[in-house]
Amino acid sequence: xxxxxxxxxxxxxxxxxxxxxxxxxxxxxxxxxxxxxxxxxxxxxxxxxxxxxxxxxxxxxxxxxxxxxxxxxxxxxxxxxxxxxxxxxxxxxxxxxxxxxxxxxxxxxxxxxxxxxxxxxxxxxxxxxxxxxxxxxxxxxxxxxxxxxxxxxxxxxxxxxxxxxxxxxxxxxxxxxxxxxxxxxxxxxx
Amino acid sequence: xxxxxxxxxxxxxxxxxxxxxxxxxxxxxxxxxxxxxxxxxxxxxxxxxxxxxxxxxxxxxxxxxxxxxxxxxxxxxxxxxxxxxxxxxxxxxxxxxxxxxxxxxxxxxxxxxxxxxxxxxxxxxxxxxxxxxxxxxxxxxxxxxxxxxxxxxxxxxxxxxxxxxxxxxxxxxxxxxxxxxxxxxxxxxx
DNA sequence: GTGTATTGGTAGACAGGTCTGTCTACCAAC
DNA sequence: GTTGGTAGACAGACCTGTCTACCAATACAC
Numbered sequence: 001x002x003x004x005x006x007x008x009x010x011x012x013x014x015x016x017x018x019x020x021x022x023x024x025x026x027x028x029x030x031x032x033x034x035x036x037x038x039x040x041x042x043x044x045x046x047x048x049x050x051x052x053x054x055x056x057x058x059x060x061x062x063x064x065x066x067x068x069x070x071x072x073x074x075x076x077x078x079x080x081x082x083x084x085x086x087x088x089x090x091x092x093x094x095x096x097x098x099x100x101x102x103x104x105x106x107x108x109x110x111x112x113x114x115x116x117x118x119x120x121x122x123x124x125x126x127x128x129x130x131x132x133x134x135x136x137x138x139x140x141x142x143x144x145x146x147x148x149x150x151x152x153x154x155x156x157x158x159x160x161x162x163x164x165x166x167x168x169x170x171x172x173x174x175x176x177x178x179x180x181x182x183x184x185x186x187x188x189x190x
Numbered sequence: 191x192x193x194x195x196x197x198x199x200x201x202x203x204x205x206x207x208x209x210x211x212x213x214x215x216x217x218x219x220x221x222x223x224x225x226x227x228x229x230x231x232x233x234x235x236x237x238x239x240x241x242x243x244x245x246x247x248x249x250x251x252x253x254x255x256x257x258x259x260x261x262x263x264x265x266x267x268x269x270x271x272x273x274x275x276x277x278x279x280x281x282x283x284x285x286x287x288x289x290x291x292x293x294x295x296x297x298x299x300x301x302x303x304x305x306x307x308x309x310x311x312x313x314x315x316x317x318x319x320x321x322x323x324x325x326x327x328x329x330x331x332x333x334x335x336x337x338x339x340x341x342x343x344x345x346x347x348x349x350x351x352x353x354x355x356x357x358x359x360x361x362x363x364x365x366x367x368x369x370x371x372x373x374x375x376x377x378x379x380x
Numbered sequence: 381g382t383g384t385a386t387t388g389g390t391a392g393a394c395a396g397g398t399c400t401g402t403c404t405a406c407c408a409a410c
Numbered sequence: 411g412t413t414g415g416t417a418g419a420c421a422g423a424c425c426t427g428t429c430t431a432c433c434a435a436t437a438c439a440c
Contacts, residue, residue, distance in 0.1 A: 014415075029307050032222045035399055046416060047401080057400065104306060112357050113295060113303035117219050126357045152367045153374075160350030167302050167316045177342045184343075184374040204389075225425055236390055237427080247426065 015053040017043040022064050023071075027107050031061060031114055058119060061111070065125050068107045073132060080140065087140045087154070087186060091179050094161065098171035105166035109159070130155065142188065150185060157181045205243040207233040212254050213261075217297050221251060221304055248309060251301075255315050258297045263322060270330065277330045277344070277376060281369050284351060288361035295356035299349070320345065332378070340375060347371045 012020065021043040025034040036057055040050050054060040079096055083089035097103060104110070108126040115122050137158070138151035161178040165171035183189045202210065211233040215224040226247055230240050244250040269286055273279035287293060294300070298316035305312050327348070328341035351368040355361035373379045 030222075030304055032220075032304070033308050036401085037399080046418085048403085048417095049415060051401070052414080055401095105303060109299075109353055109357075110303040113300040114220055114222070116294065116356070118223055123357050127359075130354075130357065149367075149370060152363070153370050156350035156354055156364070156367045157347060157371060158350070159353045160346035160348070163299055163349045163353060164320075164346055166306070167299075167313050167320065169317075173342070174346070177339075177346045180339060180343050181347060181371060181375065185371065226427085227425080236392085238391095238429085239389060241427070242388080 014043070014045045014049050018045060018050060018053060018060070019063060019067055022060055023067055026061070026064050027068070027104055027110075028102065031064075031111060036060075061115070061119065062121065062125070065108065065111060065122065065129075069125075069129050069132070072107070072129075073136070076133065077136060080136070085140065087137070087182070088189065089140070090137070090154070090158070090182070091175055094158065094165075094178070095171070095175050098162075098165040098174065103165070103171075106159070106162050109162065130159070133158070141186070153185050154182065157185070204233070204235045204239050208235060208240060208243060208250070209253060209257055212250055213257055216251070216254050217258070217294055217300075218292065221254075221301060226250075251305070251309065252311065252315070255298065255301060255312065255319075259315075259319050259322070262297070262319075263326070266323065267326060270326070275330070277327070277372070278379065279330070280327070280344070280348070280372070281365055284348065284355075284368070285361070285365050288352075288355040288364065293355070293361075296349070296352050299352065320349070323348070331376070343375050344372065347375070 018039060022034070022039050025039055025042065036047075036050060039060075040047060043050075054063065075097075076093065079093035080089045083092040108122075108129045111122040112126050134151050134155040137154050138147055141147050141150055141154075144150075157178055160181075161174040164174035164177065168174060208229060212224070212229050215229060215232065226237075226240060229250075230237060233240075244253065265287075266283065269283035270279045273282040298312075298319045301312040302316050324341050324345040327344050328337055331337050331340055331344075334340075347368055350371075351364040354364035354367065358364060
């Protein structure tokens with residue numbers, strides 16, 4: 001087996017290389033903007049191999065979103081822990097993400113924008129992702145009768161901040177405005 | 191000149207028909223998902239006519255965004271007036287939009303998601319659009335030292351609500367959560 | 381009214397590229 | 411033999427953009 005010297009994933013199996021490459025290209029360039037030949041070339045596989053593991057591009061898109069969900073949630077939970085584990089950890093955690101040079105917004109929001117009409121399954125996948133994000137946020141809030149309501153408000157503001165960070169030149173305003181909102185929403189904001 | 195009996199814009203000039211058709215298809219189906227042949231067929235023009243008015247698809251995309259900006263801002267300002275003209279008008283105005291059967295989120299956010307990498311000009315166009323939206327919001331708030339800060343927070347929450355309304359089954363939660371945030375943010379919320 | 385030029389359109393072919401997906405023939409390792 | 415790969419060709423559809431040949435309406439000069 002000839003490995004692709006250019007791929008940063010060359011110790012992985014072919015399937016993993018495809019999935020990781022697709023993840024990077026789909027997120028960076030857009031899903032429709034990424035043809036399967038590009039993924040194939042970057043992953044260092046052939047078309048037969050590609051179709052052995054992913055029966056269609058749409059199947060790959062679903063796998064990409066599940067993979068992205070797992071990967072992002074893992075990062076999110078870890079980052080929140082690293083910054084103290086309570087709700088105020090949201091700001092530095094998101095700052096870490098927004099300042100990442102590869103930041104291109106939320107892959108799920110992007111996929112709804114791009115494919116919401118032609119591949120409507122991505123909408124329900126996004127709903128599940130956002131539900132899980134909100135659950136993580138809810139678990140960081142102290143128990144109260146309005147815990148769920150607050151977590152919905154926080155999650156909605158986080159989505160707003162993600163959007164703003166995506167079109168602004170720098171993410172600083174998005175983070176600052178998000179903090180303003182959270183300070184108003186949450187009485188025990190530190 | 192043979193008019194296209196199927197086009198709902200058949201009393202308009204060819205250029206206007208193209209632009210209106212592009213607006214509808216780009217917003218409903220996605221920009222990349224809409225080939226120029228589809229626009230041409232729906233607008234009832236030929237390729238020569240299309241290229242007479244729009245030297246490229248990208249030129250049409252820019253025109254589409256400018257046209258969308260003008261159209262949306264006109265609607266936004268009008269809707270806010272219709273619902274009373276103060277900041278609480280935001281909720282029913284957005285409800286009107288979100289409940290529209292053609293609602294597919296914010297065309298500007300969608301274009302950044304879809305084309306942010308391949309046509310980065312859409313990002314600065316989006317920034318301008320969002321700045322104008324925020325100015326309208328600011329003008330609805332009573333004068334105060336934190337008027338600009340509040341308008342930024344409101345605008346960010348509005349973007350969050352747009353996103354949520356886009357992936358939820360119905361927009362009711364998005365509107366309710368937005369109202370919760372605005373109630374916390376703005377002391378004189380009615 | 382007629383002829384001409386201009387303007388704004390038509391039908392449709394074409395070129396070359398990209399896209400998704402199907403397939404053949406072959407190889408290496410176990 | 412099985413598994414997991416390779417190189418690469420192919421088909422058909424779609425995409426953006428270029429071009430030819432022609433037509434109708436209007437304005438203007440005579």
